[in-house]
Amino acid sequence: MQVQRAYAGRLKLLIAKTRAADALFAASFIVRMPVTTPSPASPAAAAPGVTAIFLLFLRIGLLSFGGGLTGWVFREVVVQRRWIAEDEFMSGMALGQMLPGTNITNLAVYVGQRLRGAAGSVAAFVGLLSGPFVAVLLLAGVYGALKQLPHAAEAMDGIAAAAIGLLLVVALRGVTRVSRRPAGAVAMVATFAGVGLLHIPFLLVVAVVGPLSVAAAWFGGPADAR
């Protein structure tokens, strides 16, 4: 009973943290964890089949309103099904956030690859995206009909603005995090100003600021990490 409660508390904390999509948290978790430490939640003996992977990610995709998907995947894959261990999950999460691509599709590809190689990745990828693909087209079709109603344009502006609020919260967490390093703050402001204010082509800004920022992090060394 008590063990269960303690585990539940720890789980809640972990989900809250993963949901916050805190890449640095995940990274520090990985870096500090001794590689040899056995995972507390050891994976189950039998790896799941491709169909099971597909169905799980299909469900996650369909339930994923407004983000927070990482927490879902963690709950299902690590805690409930024990398909992969906790540290493997954290590693995959950091990887997905560092690479280009939507964090959640990258995480799905990583989990699928880990479980069933290429077939697993394809199953997770297709499962995750096929539900939303149909849903978003249906919603667009419904909106085409609703467009005739009065005030549809204003309502859509309101929804778009509220959705921007979701983005701002993600960005705000990041702003406080990267601003601990001066070079990080400079790179962030330069990127924002270049793309958002000066309308310099997006690729050019990333091609210039990206390498400079990585170089600053490299030569700054790990000492000023936090």
Next chain:
Amino acid sequence: MRDDVPLALLTVFVPFSLVSIGGGPSILAGIQHEAVDVHHWVTSREFVELFAISRAAPGPGSMLTTLIGWHVAGLTGAFVATLALFVPSSLLCYGVAAVWNRHRGKRWHSALERGLAPVGIGLILAGALSILRLSGGGALSYGLAFGSAALLLWRPRLNPLLLFVLGAGLAVAAHVWTA
């Protein structure tokens, strides 16, 4: 010209797939520029609408590209745009995943991560600004955006759909009030 649309979708979205560091929101400003200003696939008005729809639907917000493809070239366009945006980055991720575990904890690991994070955040902020600029709400949109952000900071578990209903309601109410 319309025949070339699926190909154009590919050539626009494949590069975006490979530079979307920090996730989907980071390429929002770039996609808006390409889809509205360069290729005229959608108007500014339609872009804001499609953005709102993609956010109200389940799944990654990047399904916005699915809607742009659908808008300009039907179901084929939807498929092409979706695959163009999601497949290249996923292939890259697949390849890197194998290498990644062997180099855990090394210095380039953390330098890459710490160096790219601020770029991703700057891009998210630029994307937020570009949507707010396009939307017809003006100051009201800015108010609603910061209001919903504040609400989410105060109540992180709040269902986003509730926020959308609130935002839509307030925007319509403000319009009726001032009309």
